[in-house]
Amino acid sequence: MPEPGAAPRRSPQGVPYTDLPHIVNADGLHLFCRYWEPAGPPRALVFIAHGAAEHCGPYDEIAQRLKELSLLVFAHDHVGHGQSEGDRVNVKDFQVYIRDSLQHIDLMKSRHPDLPVFIVGHSMGGAIAILTACERPGDFAGVVLIAPLVQMNPESATPFKVFMAKLLNHMVPSLSMGSIDSKWISRDKRQVEAYDTDELNYHSGLRISFGMQLMAAVDRIEREIPSISWPFLLLHGDTDKLCDIRGSRMMYENSSSTDKKIKIYEGGYHALHHDLPDVAESVLKEVTTWITEHLPATASSEPQ
Numbered sequence: 604m605p606e607p608g609a610a611p612r613r614s615p616q617g618v619p620y621t622d623l624p625h626i627v628n629a630d631g632l633h634l635f636c637r638y639w640e641p642a643g644p645p646r647a648l649v650f651i652a653h654g655a656a657e658h659c660g661p662y663d664e665i666a667q668r669l670k671e672l673s674l675l676v677f678a679h680d681h682v683g684h685g686q687s688e689g690d691r692v693n694v695k696d697f698q699v700y701i702r703d704s705l706q707h708i709d710l711m712k713s714r715h716p717d718l719p720v721f722i723v724g725h726s727m728g729g730a731i732a733i734l735t736a737c738e739r740p741g742d743f744a745g746v747v748l749i750a751p752l753v754q755m756n757p758e759s760a761t762p763f764k765v766f767m768a769k770l771l772n773h774m775v776p777s778l779s780m781g782s783i784d785s786k787w788i789s790r791d792k793r794q795v796e797a798y799d800t801d802e803l804n805y806h807s808g809l810r811i812s813f814g815m816q817l818m819a820a821v822d823r824i825e826r827e828i829p830s831i832s833w834p835f836l837l838l839h840g841d842t843d844k845l846c847d848i849r850g851s852r853m854m855y856e857n858s859s860s861t862d863k864k865i866k867i868y869e870g871g872y873h874a875l876h877h878d879l880p881d882v883a884e885s886v887l888k889e890v891t892t893w894i895t896e897h898l899p900a901t902a903s904s905e906p907q
């Protein structure tokens with residue numbers, strides 16, 4: 604409780620956190636949370652990790668479909684995103700995203716100790732999902748990755764550009780590298796429009812210092828891939844200009860997991876769950892079916 608008389612901490616949008624579902628992370632920052640709780644006893648926990656410059660609100664469709672299967676879905680806006688505190692789309696170390704995800708997952712596991720846990724991650728959230736599962740290799744029943752950030756786009760991250768970024772990071776770390784070009788988010792113009800007009804998204808340029816953190820995360824993932832052995836589902840569009848599909852192919856081919864599936868969407872752009880309606884529907888079906896197939900047989904519900 605804040606000391607008496609202290610002003611209540613407010614979200615970047617000015618809403619007191621006492622009025623919002625939230626957790627307080629290890630650095631004392633308030634993270635806005637969302638929960639989709641089934642009517643009956645839940646069969647599993649599903650944590651959703653959103654991508655860079657967005658927030659967890661746009662995962663409502665996926666979360667609703669999982670809730671209808673009696674799964675308890677939860678998410679938060681990562682530090683510096685959406686309705687959470689923190690410097691916009693910046694982080695002192697990528698590990699903060701993983702630490703906060705584990706904190707939220709552990710909180711929900713303490714409330715439902717007998718339930719299997721899944722993670723669903725998109726883009727940078729896919730990188731967070733991978734590194735979170737790598738830290739607790741035996742803890743997750745499965746990981747679903749929608750166009751995950753596994754490798755940098757070789758066109759945008761040429762050796763020269765990487766060298767310049769590292770050099771500039773020492774001189775002007777807050778220099779912008781340019782913003783995410785929303786036309787590559789989806790082939791569905793309405794979805795691009797929704798992204799462009801969503802005030803909880805971050806539309807300014809990504810800082811070089813943030814880009815450095817993303818590069819470090821990509822390097823970490825590359826080193827971890829051969830030791831990955833947990834079950835995963837990979838969905839990626841072959842026309843994705845924001846996270847190169849080669850990263851997903853490399854993960855599928857070089858991981859040690861025996862239970863893994865990759866589905867490539869011909870012509871698919873980056874946010875497959877928000878691509879053309881037939882693709883988005885297919886993604887929802889793939890995700891819900893794969894998770895259902897990975898529920899332990901007896902996971903009908905918690906003890907009556």
Ligand SMILES: O=C1CC[C@@H](CCC(=O)N2CCC(COc3ccc(F)cc3Cl)CC2)N1
Pocket residue numbers: 653654655656657725726727728752754755756760768780783788798809813814815817818821845846873874877
């Ligand atoms: O629906 C939606 C809305 C938002 C989008 C998710 C966006 C997301 O998370 N991205 C895409 C951009 C990508 C940039 O990557 C880098 C940039 C500079 C750098 F130096 C090194 C890297 Cl790796 C990181 C991952 N999806």
